[in-house]
Every structure is written in C-alpha cells, then in structure tokens.
Amino acid sequence: xxxxxxxxNRGYYVWQKSHQSKLIRFDLRTKDFHTASIRSKVLLSTYxxxxxxxxxxxxxxxxxxxxxxxYIEHEVHVQAAHLIPWGRSDTGSISPQPSVLRQQGHKISxxxxxxxxxxxxxxxxxxxKGNKAxxxxxxxWYGDKDIESVNKLTVTKFKKALATKYPSEMSRQSMFKKVTxxxxxxxxxxxxxxxxxxxxxxxxxxxxxxxxxxxxxKLHQEALMKIEHESSLWWLLQILYESPQII
Numbered sequence: 264x265x266x267x268x269x270x271x272n273r274g275y276y277v278w279q280k281s282h283q284s285k286l287i288r289f290d291l292r293t294k295d296f297h298t299a300s301i302r303s304k305v306l307l308s309t310y311x312x313x314x315x316x317x318x319x320x321x322x323x324x325x326x327x328x329x330x331x332x333x334y335i336e337h338e339v340h341v342q343a344a345h346l347i348p349w350g351r352s353d354t355g356s357i358s359p360q361p362s363v364l365r366q367q368g369h370k371i372s373x374x375x376x377x378x379x380x381x382x383x384x385x386x387x388x389x390x391x392k393g394n395k396a397x398x399x400x401x402x403x404w405y406g407d408k409d410i411e412s413v414n415k416l417t418v419t420k421f422k423k424a425l426a427t428k429y430p431s432e433m434s435r436q437s438m439f440k441k442v443t444x445x446x447x448x449x450x451x452x453x454x455x456x457x458x459x460x461x462x463x464x465x466x467x468x469x470x471x472x473x474x475x476x477x478x479x480x481k482l483h484q485e486a487l488m489k490i491e492h493e494s495s496l497w498w499l500l501q502i503l504y505e506s507p508q509i510i
Contacts, residue, residue, distance in 0.1 A: 268303040278306050287324045292335060305334050322419045325463060329415050368409025369455050371402050378448045397441030410449050418464045436466045478504060
C-alpha cells in the first residue's frame with residue numbers, strides 16, 4: 264500500500280495527498296512511524312469519502328485536519344481505557360458508568376433561544392429579526408438536531424444551500440455570519456462545542472452585484488443644462504458627481 268506520509272526535517276511525520284493536481288499537506292502530530300501509519304490510513308479513508316462530495320480543496324483540507332484532531336482524541340480515550348486502576352478506588356467502589364457521565368446534546372433551537380435571551384439587551388428589533396431568520400433557515404435546512412453534530416462538512420454543504428437560495432454573495436455572507444455568531448455563542452459563552460465548525464469557513468472577498476459605474480462628463484453637463492443654474496438641484500448634481508462614493 265502506498266504511504267501518503269513522510270518525515271520532515273524536525274522529525275515529525277506529515278500527511279500528503281495529491282488532489283486535482285494540487286497537494287494537500289499537513290502535520291500528523293507524531294514522530295512515531297507506527298502511529299503516523301495508522302493516522303495516515305484513517306485520513307486516507309476520510310479523503311476518499313470527501314472526494315465523492317466534490318468539495319473544494321481548502322474545505323477538504325480543513326475537514327481532514329479536524330478528522331486528524333478527532334482521531335488523536337480517540338487515541339487518548341483508548342489508552343485511558345486500558346489504565347487498570349481507573350474507575351475503582353481501594354475500597355472497590357465503582358465510579359459512575361460512562362452512560363451516566365455522558366452529557367445530553369443541545370438542540371440547535373434551544374441554543375438559539377438562549378442566544379436570543381442573552382443578547383436581548385444589545386440587539387435592536389431588526390437585528391433580532393435578521394438573526395432569528397438566519398437561525399431558522401439553518402434549522403429548516405439541517406433539522407433541529409444536536410448542535411454538537413455540526414462539523415465542517417456540514418458547513419460546506421450549508422454554503423451550497425445558501426448559494427442555491429441567494430444569488431447575491433453579499434446576502435450569502437450576511438446569512439453565514441449570523442449563523443456563525445450563533446455557533447460562536449455556543450462555543451464561547453456556553454462551552455457546548457470545543458471549537459466553532461464555522462471558523463475559517465467564511466467567504467473570501469464577496470462581490471457586490473450592485474456594480475457602480477462613473478457618470479460620463481458629457482451626460483453630467485447635459486443634465487446641468489436642463490435645470491436652473493445654481494439651484495438646489497444643480498448643486499446636488501454637482502456634489503454627487505464630485506463625490507460618487509456617496510451614491
């Protein structure tokens with residue numbers, strides 16, 4: 264089997280895979296060959312699954328890095344499970360079962376309600392209306408599932424849904440930022456998520472479809488000739504012509 268990893272000059276193993284003539288490459292966070300080999304296979308399996316989704320290379324890379332981090336966390340749990348004294352005291356008492364310790368998930372709609380309440384003193388009515396509309400759209404698209412189930416692949420698919428609904432990139436970015444703010448709240452103010460899956464997934468340099476074109480001097484002069492010289496309208500046209508950025 265081809266090994267999709269190599270060792271860099273610092274002794275760390277690096278995963279790398281060619282995708283559409285471009286290279287996806289990042290650190291495997293280990294200097295151990297065996298560990299690097301296992302992590303590489305996990306990432307390769309995930310890569311083949313993502314490849315079928317026809318995603319952009321940057322989205323694939325970000326999801327693979329998140330998958331690497333999840334697998335490293337899994338390794339820690341597996342190693343901890345083999346520590347024999349863990350879970351028992353000298354008196355033989357047994358610690359609570361994992362099913363008891365496991366926290367319940369948080370529905371997106373419930374988190375949104377907490378968000379609205381927390382920000383009620385800072386938002387104007389129109390701000391609340393816009394943020395609620397964005398949260399409702401995300402819930403209607405994804406379903407009212409546990410907020411913990413949302414990952415970067417979900418975010419990538421959500422961007423595609425926004426592209427279908429909104430022809431304007433500015434509108435898509437506006438909705439995306441509002442939903443990102445909801446997940447920021449869940450991450451920073453409630454600790455429901457270890458990391459915001461919307462982080463680093465935003466739009467780059469959105470284009471405003473309202474393209475502005477300069478008014479030709481000849482057209483401006485013709486307009487001035489049709490109104491009273493130095494009237495209020497005459498001066499207004501002069502100001503707008505000299506300062507097109509305020510239009």
